Every structure is written in structure tokens, then in C-alpha cells.
Amino acid sequence: MKGYGGKILNVDLSSGNVTLEQVTEEMARDYIGGSGFAVKLLIERSVPNGDAFDPSNPLIMAPGLFNGFPVPTGGKVVFCTKSPLTGLMGDSVMGGSIGGELKHAGFDALVITGRAANPCYLLIKDDQVEIRDADDLWGLDVPSTATKIKNMEGNVRVACIGPAGENLVRFAGIDCEDRQAGRAGTGAVMGSKNLKAIVIRGTRDLVPHDPTAMMQLNLEMVGKMTESPDYEADTKYGTGEFLDWINSEKGTFPTRNWRESVFEERKEIDPYYWAPKYSKKNKACFSCSKPCGKLFIIESGKYAGLAIDGVEYETLYSLGGACGNGDIESVAKGNEICDAMGMDTISAGDVVAFAMDLYENGIISEEDTGGLELGFGNSEAELALLEMMAKREGLGDTLAEGVRLAAEKIGKGSEKYAVHVKGMEPPAYDVRGIKGMALAFMTSTRGACHLRTCAYALELTGKFWKFKDVDRFSYEGKGTEIKDMEDLVVVYDALGVCKFSRGYFFASGFIDLIKATTGSNYSEEDILQVGERINNLKQLFVLREGMTREDYVLPEKVTTMPIPKGESDGHMITIEGMNKMLGDYFDARGWDENATPTREKLEELGL
Numbered sequence: 001m002k003g004y005g006g007k008i009l010n011v012d013l014s015s016g017n018v019t020l021e022q023v024t025e026e027m028a029r030d031y032i033g034g035s036g037f038a039v040k041l042l043i044e045r046s047v048p049n050g051d052a053f054d055p056s057n058p059l060i061m062a063p064g065l066f067n068g069f070p071v072p073t074g075g076k077v078v079f080c081t082k083s084p085l086t087g088l089m090g091d092s093v094m095g096g097s098i099g100g101e102l103k104h105a106g107f108d109a110l111v112i113t114g115r116a117a118n119p120c121y122l123l124i125k126d127d128q129v130e131i132r133d134a135d136d137l138w139g140l141d142v143p144s145t146a147t148k149i150k151n152m153e154g155n156v157r158v159a160c161i162g163p164a165g166e167n168l169v170r171f172a173g174i175d176c177e178d179r180q181a182g183r184a185g186t187g188a189v190m191g192s193k194n195l196k197a198i199v200i201r202g203t204r205d206l207v208p209h210d211p212t213a214m215m216q217l218n219l220e221m222v223g224k225m226t227e228s229p230d231y232e233a234d235t236k237y238g239t240g241e242f243l244d245w246i247n248s249e250k251g252t253f254p255t256r257n258w259r260e261s262v263f264e265e266r267k268e269i270d271p272y273y274w275a276p277k278y279s280k281k282n283k284a285c286f287s288c289s290k291p292c293g294k295l296f297i298i299e300s301g302k303y304a305g306l307a308i309d310g311v312e313y314e315t316l317y318s319l320g321g322a323c324g325n326g327d328i329e330s331v332a333k334g335n336e337i338c339d340a341m342g343m344d345t346i347s348a349g350d351v352v353a354f355a356m357d358l359y360e361n362g363i364i365s366e367e368d369t370g371g372l373e374l375g376f377g378n379s380e381a382e383l384a385l386l387e388m389m390a391k392r393e394g395l396g397d398t399l400a401e402g403v404r405l406a407a408e409k410i411g412k413g414s415e416k417y418a419v420h421v422k423g424m425e426p427p428a429y430d431v432r433g434i435k436g437m438a439l440a441f442m443t444s445t446r447g448a449c450h451l452r453t454c455a456y457a458l459e460l461t462g463k464f465w466k467f468k469d470v471d472r473f474s475y476e477g478k479g480t481e482i483k484d485m486e487d488l489v490v491v492y493d494a495l496g497v498c499k500f501s502r503g504y505f506f507a508s509g510f511i512d513l514i515k516a517t518t519g520s521n522y523s524e525e526d527i528l529q530v531g532e533r534i535n536n537l538k539q540l541f542v543l544r545e546g547m548t549r550e551d552y553v554l555p556e557k558v559t560t561m562p563i564p565k566g567e568s569d570g571h572m573i574t575i576e577g578m579n580k581m582l583g584d585y586f587d588a589r590g591w592d593e594n595a596t597p598t599r600e601k602l603e604e605l606g607l
């Protein structure tokens with residue numbers, strides 16, 4: 001099969017058994033790769049209603065179709081499992097080169113089950129697959145782990161966890177070369193398997209169906225990206241380039257645990273301020289010609305010597321605005337702690353912000369915090385709490401469960417300060433002023449998420465893809481909009497393409513490239529139907545795992561507290577509005593009122 005490695009690698013860490021399967025032409029046609037393969041394998045291989053930390057919960061790594069080829073931004077790989085944070089779909093996408101390495105070893109998916117008796121790492125060198133002892137690596141942070149393994153194994157790619165994953169922090173991620181599969185706790189599942197790292201070297205040729213056409217199409221993609229009007233700002237200032245716009249012109253930058261949506265002290269965390277001072281070099285994911293990453297270096301002062309890849313927009317929110325912290329150096333330090341310990345910066349920052357809110361409202365005190373004065377804006381306390389969470393020390397042990405479970409444990413009315421959807425802490429979009437995003441948070445099978453629709457790009461500008469004149473304050477038309485955006489965007493995760501290329505390529509833009517890669521003919525409708533099929537399969541998984549219509553709710557702050565000032569002043573989501581959008585969405589999807597796909601819909605999709 002042109003464009004594919006051709007096999008699925010199954011590894012059982014309990015028994016040490018390694019088996020291979022062929023990828024069928026039907027599977028390739030219907031699911032393309034990446035998220036499509038991952039979700040199909042997850043639903044087939046997992047035990048219904050099992051615990052996320054049970055050895056039977058599979059951890060699946062699936063490179064997108066374009067991994068291993070020089071397709072611009074085409075190096076995204078999916079890690080997928082049952083999430084320990086939400087109990088639902090735990091899929092998280094990572095940039096970098098390890099997905100391509102797996103394909104060059106001959107595999108389109110890796111399925112890891114079981115639990116090793118002792119810490120181990122998995123070594124894949126083409127056909128050679130070994131489970132190796134990792135006693136010496138357990139306890140090391142992410143950079144030390146990767147360095148030590150590379151010193152031992154030579155020219156390999158290393159995806160590993162830090163202490164947070166080992167300690168089963170429910171929002172621990174997986175890291176490879178400064179790129180993270182951050183969300184949903186995939187790193188904690190890896191830790192539960194006693195698996196410190198996945199180490200890969202692949203040397204086989206990957207042959208596309210039409211190399212000449214692929215080269216030509218890749219050059220055209222590079223041209224479109226580098227000549228686009230936003231290229232300069234995006235590469236100069238990174239993903240936080242629009243921070244001031246979303247804060248000041250839209251009034252939707254969640255601040256102080258969603259008390260407000262305008263952060264007055266934002267000056268330093270705005271990349272237009274910090275990039276000229278701290279950004280020393282652009283950094284890109286493998287095969288990307290739009291380097292939105294920054295090598296951020298602090299040369300003097302309290303944090304002298306800090307050097308990270310960042311600070312990305314979501315982290316400027318979670319460790320900055322959400323915690324009321326406008327000091328960019330301490331935000332960068334928090335970013336460094338999260339990356340080294342292996343924690344998702346979004347959830348970690350949101351959890352700290354939640355604790356700060358509890359502290360300011362007298363629900364927890366210095367007795368609970370171990371003496372930390374946890375008011376908003378106290379950056380020293382914020383950094384200390386991040387370390388405590390990763391190590392599960394003191395209050396950090398409770399907070400390492402995520403805001404939903406932590407609120408249940410703390411009680412005393414703390415639930416009303418817990419901002420999450422389905423157990424997932426939110427990204428940096430105050431959905432009270434972006435109604436379509438509020439629906440997207442609810443419909444995402446992994447909880448509050450911006451990347452399952454990228455609908456913020458549509459709602460905040462009013463136009464995107466086939467949509468125009470969209471009113472972000474209206475409840476009208478959101479059902480179809482979010483359904484269509486979900487079906488488009490999941491295709492990016494199947495192809496392995498970065499969503500920051502979304503402004504240039506929509507479904508029709510991939511027809512020729514898929515053909516050049518695999519030889520298969522897809523129409524635009526075919527591609528979008530693959531997206532719809534994957535999303536319906538995700539829905540079948542979360543329903544099987546116990547999600548019900550009652551889980552489609554927004555945080556209490558979103559439905560009871562209007563935004564108090566700024567350009568979205570007075571806006572919130574009413575219960576009626578919430579239910580209207582959901583009803584429209586279920587209709588657009590062909591699902592019944594309980595969010596269950598109808599028999600006709602499943603037959604139409606071949607499920």
C-alpha cells in the first residue's frame with residue numbers, strides 16, 4: 001500500500017508478547033490514518049467501562065498519513081487512550097518527527113497494552129522490538145530522560161514522560177523533542193504501564209504513489225504558507241500573536257479563573273512585548289515552513305539560564321492570565337516546570353487558578369496550602385504549586401486529580417469555582433462571548449477543547465472556510481457550523497497536518513496530495529465523510545464509557561456569571577441558549593435527543 005508503513009504493531013507489556021497485523025485497504029480507505037486509525041483501534045481493543053489506569057486500557061500511537069513525507073506541517077502524530085482525566089476519549093496530537101520514524105520502521109499504528117512489572121522503555125528499530133529496563137530512568141525529568149536514552153541508543157527519537165506521568169497526575173502528557181501530546185492525561189496512562197519512553201528508529205523507504213506530484217504539491221503548499229498575509233506576524237511572535245486582539249478587541253481572554261475576560265496586566269505576556277527581548281530563534285516542528293515556536297531564553301536575573309520552546313498562546317493564558325500573573329519571566333519558568341515534569345500547561349495552569357480562587361474565597365487557607373499565600377498574581381506560589389502537583393505533595397496531591405475531582409474532594413462549595421467541561425480544564429477562549437465555542441466545548445468527546453473545531457477562528461472573525469457573516473453572540477446556526485467544523489478538523493488529525501495550516505487548506509486542498517501519497521481518489525465529500533465517520537466512532541466510544549446527555553453542560557460560571565467588562569460585557573450562556581445549540585447540533589449530526597447516533601446514520605457511515 002503506497003504511502004503507508006503497512007502494519008500495526010501490538011505490544012503487551014505484561015507478557016512481553018509482540019504481534020503484527022496488516023493494515024487493510026478498507027481501513028486505510030475509511031479512516032485514512034492518524035486519529036482515524038487510533039479511534040478505530042481504541043474502540044476495538046479496549047475493555048468497555050474499564051478504568052483508565054487498568055492494564056487493559058490501550059495506549060495507541062498513530063502517525064497521520066503524511067508523516068514520514070516532506071509535506072509542510074505534516075508531522076503530527078496522535079496518542080490515544082481512555083482519558084484518566086475525563087474517563088472519555090483521551091486523544092492528543094503531537095508535532096515533531098517521531099510519527100514519521102514509526103512509519104519508516106514500517107508501522108502505521110502502535111498499540112500498547114498491559115503493565116510491565118518494572119519500569120521499562122520500548123525500543124523499536126525497524127523489525128527489532130524490545131522491552132528494556134528503565135530503573136535508571138524512573139524519576140528523571142523529561143530532558144534528562146531523552147538525553148540519557150539518546151546517549152545509550154544513538155540516533156533515535158524519544159517520546160517520554162516525566163515525574164508527573166510516573167505519579168499518575170491526571171493531566172500528565174507525553175513529550176518528544178519539545179513537542180507535547182499534552183491534553184487528556186496520555187502521559188499518566190503511560191506511567192500506569194510503567195512505561196517511561198517509546199524509542200524509535202526507522203530506516204525503511206516510504207514510497208509515495210507519485211513522488212513527482214507530491215514534490216510539486218509540497219512546493220505549492222510552502223508557497224501558500226510563506227506568502228500568506230499573516231506569515232510574518234505568526235513567525236515573529238508565535239501563536240500568542242493575537243493575544244492583545246482577543247483580550248482588548250474581543251474581550252474573551254479568560255482571566256483570574258474566568259472571573260473576567262480582560263487582563264489589564266497583560267503587557268508583558270503579549271509577544272509583541274516579550275519576543276524582541278527573549279526570543280532568540282524560531283523553532284518549527286519537523287517539515288514545517290511556518291515556525292511558530294520560539295527559543296525563549298532568560299539571560300539574567302532570578303531565572304537566568306532558562307531556555308524553553310515557548311511561550312505558546314494557551315500557556316500565556318493558563319500560567320498567565322488565568323492565574324492573574326502578568327510577569328512573563330515567571331510564566332516562562334512555569335512553562336519550563338511543566339515541560340520538565342511532563343504536565344499539560346493548560347490543565348496545570350487552570351488547576352492553579354482554581355486553587356487561587358478557592359484561597360481568595362476562603363475555601364482553602366494557608367493551612368491547606370502548606371503556607372503558600374495563594375492569591376491571584378503570586379507567581380512564586382504558582383511555581384511552588386506546579387512542583388507540588390507534579391510530585392503529588394501536600395495540596396498538590398489533591399490538585400493532581402484535575403479540577404473536577406479536586407472540587408469533589410475539597411467540597412465546601414468549591415464546585416462552583418471548578419471550570420471544566422466533562423472533566424477537562426478549558427483553553428484560552430471565554431466562551432461566554434463566543435457562543436459557537438461554548439457548543440464546541442460541550443460536543444468535544446474529550447471535554448473543553450479548542451482543537452476539535454478551531455471554531456474560535458471562525459467565530460471571532462465572522463468568516464472561515466464556507467462560512468461567512470457569523471455572529472459570535474448569536475445562538476443561531478451553531479449546530480451545523482460546529483458539526484461541519486468538527487468533521488473538517490478531525491481530517492487534519494487523520495492526515496497528520498497542523499491546524500495552523502487551516503487558513504490555507506480545506507478538505508478540497510488535500511484531494512491531490514492524498515492521491516499523490518496513496519493513489520486513492522477522494523472527492524471533497526469523501527474526505528468530509530471520513531471526518532464524520534471518525535467523529536461518530538468517537539461518540540460511540542464515549543457513550544459506551546458512560547457519557548450521557550446530562551454531561552453536555554457548561555461550567556457554572558459560564559451559565560450564571562455574565563462577563564463583567566470589556567468588549568463582551570454582559571454576555572454569558574443561558575440554559576435555553578445552551579439547549580437550543582445542542583438540539584440543533586444533534587439534528588445536524590443525525591443523532592437522537594440523547595446524543596446517540598441513529599441506526600440510519602451509522603449505516604450511512606458503514607459503522
Ligand code: SF4
Nearest residue numbers: 284285288292498500
Ligand atoms: S505551524 Fe507551528 S505548531 Fe504547526 S507544525 Fe508549524 S511549527 Fe508546528
